[in-house]
Amino acid sequence: MRTSSLLSLSWALALLASSSSLVSADVVEHTFEVANVTVTRLCRDNVIAAVNGIFPGPTIYVREGETIIVHVINNSPYNLTIHWHGVFQLSSQWADGPEYVTQCPVLPGKKYTHKFNITAQEGTLWWHAHTAFFHGWVYGALVIRPRLGHSYPFPKPYKEVPIVLGEWWNANIIEVLEEATKFGNPPRLSDAHTINGLPGPLYNCSQNQTFRLRVRHGKPYMLRIINAALNEHLFFKIARHTFTVAAVDASYTNPYDTDVIVVALGQTVDALLTANQAMDSYFMAATPYQTVNTSVVPVADTTTTGVVVYQDFPD
Numbered sequence: 001m002r003t004s005s006l007l008s009l010s011w012a013l014a015l016l017a018s019s020s021s022l023v024s025a026d027v028v029e030h031t032f033e034v035a036n037v038t039v040t041r042l043c044r045d046n047v048i049a050a051v052n053g054i055f056p057g058p059t060i061y062v063r064e065g066e067t068i069i070v071h072v073i074n075n076s077p078y079n080l081t082i083h084w085h086g087v088f089q090l091s092s093q094w095a096d097g098p099e100y101v102t103q104c105p106v107l108p109g110k111k112y113t114h115k116f117n118i119t120a121q122e123g124t125l126w127w128h129a130h131t132a133f134f135h136g137w138v139y140g141a142l143v144i145r146p147r148l149g150h151s152y153p154f155p156k157p158y159k160e161v162p163i164v165l166g167e168w169w170n171a172n173i174i175e176v177l178e179e180a181t182k183f184g185n186p187p188r189l190s191d192a193h194t195i196n197g198l199p200g201p202l203y204n205c206s207q208n209q210t211f212r213l214r215v216r217h218g219k220p221y222m223l224r225i226i227n228a229a230l231n232e233h234l235f236f237k238i239a240r241h242t243f244t245v246a247a248v249d250a251s252y253t254n255p256y257d258t259d260v261i262v263v264a265l266g267q268t269v270d271a272l273l274t275a276n277q278a279m280d281s282y283f284m285a286a287t288p289y290q291t292v293n294t295s296v297v298p299v300a301d302t303t304t305t306g307v308v309v310y311q312d313f314p315d
């Protein structure tokens with residue numbers, strides 16, 4: 001009895017040592033299983049293929065200098081690759097993901113493991129499917145913090161919040177692109193824009209699908225804004241608040257203040273927001289930046305909204 005419990009204790013210690021060496025060795029490891037899931041938006045159930053059953057997919061947090069390993073398991077019915085948008089991929093080009101550029105697609109039922117280092121980049125990047133329109137369902141944030149012992153070139157924010165802007169179709173987006181290419185037309189326009197996957201109350205049936213950012217009065221927040229839409233540059237604004245832009249595309253900028261941010265397609269903007277207004281709720285909104293004659297080139301001219309809610313709550 002005594003021997004066996006000692007034995008199991010030493011086993012437990014050995015296991016603990018080996019597992020902590022796995023997690024502490026500056027490796028960030030994830031498994032992305034892409035499979036069907038039913039998502040309800042705009043009054044409808046829609047079967048989409050998403051990562052680990054969540055939409056948008058998981059945020060990856062990493063420190064500069066660390067290694068990312070992602071095991072992609074394609075249990076969807078579609079060809080798939082995952083692209084690491086903006087990552088330098090120094091000496092790991094084959095891990096970058098664009099379909100038929102650095103790799104063949106991962107076929108349904110197959111797997112692929114990405115392994116690459118994050119080197120000399122800090123801020124926000126993101127990942128997305130790089131196979132036709134699959135990107136509209138499969139995307140998420142990649143947050144790169146300074147390595148241990150290094151700090152941000154600005155006071156540490158109280159909270160960091162990914163704001164991932166996207167587009168939603170009341171349709172199967174793989175078929176949306178197939179239809180378009182079959183007839184040589186532009187793809188049909190999206191039915192909504194979204195903030196962290198939620199359209200917000202300007203769309204039907206979406207009052208309960210509104211992104212809420214609960215803030216504490218006086219605290220600084222870092223918004224990690226990503227334009228993950230398929231077709232449009234977007235304006236982003238929060239009523240009665242201004243931002244200090246601190247980084248773009250995982251590169252620090254000279255800080256500048258603005259009350260509206262334009263995020264180009266695929267771009268990221270790190271913006272500091274101080275919750276310095278009266279205790280109340282304030283809309284945030286994102287809407288397309290139109291530079292074309294929309295009677296010649298149609299634009300999905302709809303606005304997604306979320307809410308910044310001032311609250312007293314415990315830490």
Ligand SMILES: *[C@@H]1O[C@H](CO)[C@@H](O)[C@H](O)[C@H]1NC(C)=O
Pocket residue numbers: 036047077172
């Ligand atoms: C996943 O959804 C697609 C589109 O609705 C459907 O064609 C396919 O059969 C589904 N696959 C599974 C395994 O349920």
Ligand SMILES: *[C@@H]1O[C@H](CO)[C@@H](O)[C@H](O)[C@H]1NC(C)=O
Pocket residue numbers: 079104105107
């Ligand atoms: C999936 O990828 C394979 C291998 O490249 C290709 O032969 C096939 O046509 C692709 N399927 C679709 C639907 O694009």
Ligand SMILES: *[C@@H]1O[C@H](CO)[C@@H](O)[C@H](O)[C@H]1NC(C)=O
Pocket residue numbers: 067090091092116117
């Ligand atoms: C990634 O970082 C690890 C640890 O520093 C290093 O051993 C490896 O060679 C790097 N890989 C590449 C492709 O640079």
Ligand SMILES: *[C@@H]1O[C@H](CO)[C@@H](O)[C@H](O)[C@H]1NC(C)=O
Pocket residue numbers: 204
């Ligand atoms: C929203 O619902 C109303 C009432 O049912 C309907 O008239 C309108 O067309 C809907 N709008 C959209 C964008 O679907």
Ligand SMILES: *[C@@H]1O[C@H](CO)[C@@H](O)[C@H](O)[C@H]1NC(C)=O
Pocket residue numbers: 205206207208
């Ligand atoms: C929103 O949520 C409330 C409370 O849970 C519910 O009564 C209402 O039916 C929901 N509305 C929609 C459009 O889903």
Ligand SMILES: *[C@@H]1O[C@H](CO)[C@@H](O)[C@H](O)[C@H]1NC(C)=O
Pocket residue numbers: 293294295296
């Ligand atoms: C936009 O295009 C339409 C159709 O070609 C044309 O009638 C209209 O004058 C254009 N508008 C502007 C502002 O150029």
